[in-house]
Amino acid sequence: MRLVVVSAGLSVPSSTRLLADRLAAAAVGGTAARVEVVELRDLAVEIAHNLTNGFPGRALGSALDAVTAADGLIVVTPVFSASYSGLFKSFFDVLDKDAIAGKPVLIAATGGSSRHSLVLEHALRPLFAHLRAVVVPTAVYAASEDWGAEGLAERIDRAAGELAALMTGLSAAADAATGAVGAGPVPRAPVTTGTVTTGSATAGTVPAPAGTVPVQAGATPVHGVPARAASAGGFEVVPFEQQLAALRP
Known part of the structure; x- marks a missing residue:
């Protein structure tokens, strides 16, 4: 299985990337997935060009292909003006509208204050519902005061466990469906009135x-x-x- 992490952090080091790495480590612990990280900071210029000319550059094209081929996604954005960052939204604007339909997605965000925690529910969850992704029930928000405080590690483990369960379940279902296709038609039970x-x-x-x-x-x-x-x-x-x-x- 393939787990792709999309991080929209801008600084180095980045608390957004730190949260993304912790979520990925917790999710991989429950699956046999390999992790690939997409740093949107490195793709900012190509994303802007794609928005204006409609053609992705080589690095952006590889990132879009990785997201499309993923079995699960972890997406993390910093909070800008009470919502996701423009860079984060622009990346998903240039992604094909059907690319993540049906894929399990764990949403997360970072910010300077806990007052912005509802960004997960009023901005990120509707965005990925519009893209027809399967958003895990637990979302993770990390404010500056949450690092090292009680509760963050538990939220990370719970959200990552939900993502791992969905990825494993969907992968098993896909394998079963593939086997059923080669096994011929499944006999139907008798139908009564x-x-x-x-x-x-x-x-x-x-x-x-x-x-x-x-x-x-x-x-x-x-x-x-x-x-x-x-x-x-x-x-x-x-x-x-x-x-x-x-x-x-």
Whole structure:
């Protein structure tokens, strides 16, 4: 697996890069991933040229390819004017709109004050939701006073663990799908007819559509989707939180 870290820190040394490195180290501990770091500071000129002429330079092109090919991402930005930096946003502006769709992404930020911590929720999370990435539940913000203080290490470990679980789970699912493609068609379970009921009166018996499972009367909907019968050959709607918990070591 391939984990790509995107750091938008500008100074040397950079607290943004330090947070990125700590998150990467914690995530790799739970996977067999190799890490590649993209320093946006080194790509600033090529990003500006790409915005004006539409063509990436060689270094920027390599960085964009790395992000596109990644199995998971860690993205870290400093806070500028209560939001992500312009350099950070510009990089994702020149990235193809479908490049990170479905990829697990851990979002993080650094700032001089804890008052900017909500930047993760009002700026970064909506950005990556728009790009259709899978953003891990725990985001990490590190203010100046957080370094060396209690709590930061625990947040880093929790967020990195969630990212590692998603990367491992998606990789296993992809491997299983690849194996299933070469194994030929999967036999379907026999499909029976189902009854449609209204209250206690039976409205009639209708054939069940191919590949579906009869809906039990009175089944509780989950997020607006009727619960399906948990019978032989049937399916059960499982909330995302339970699926994520099952992937954790």
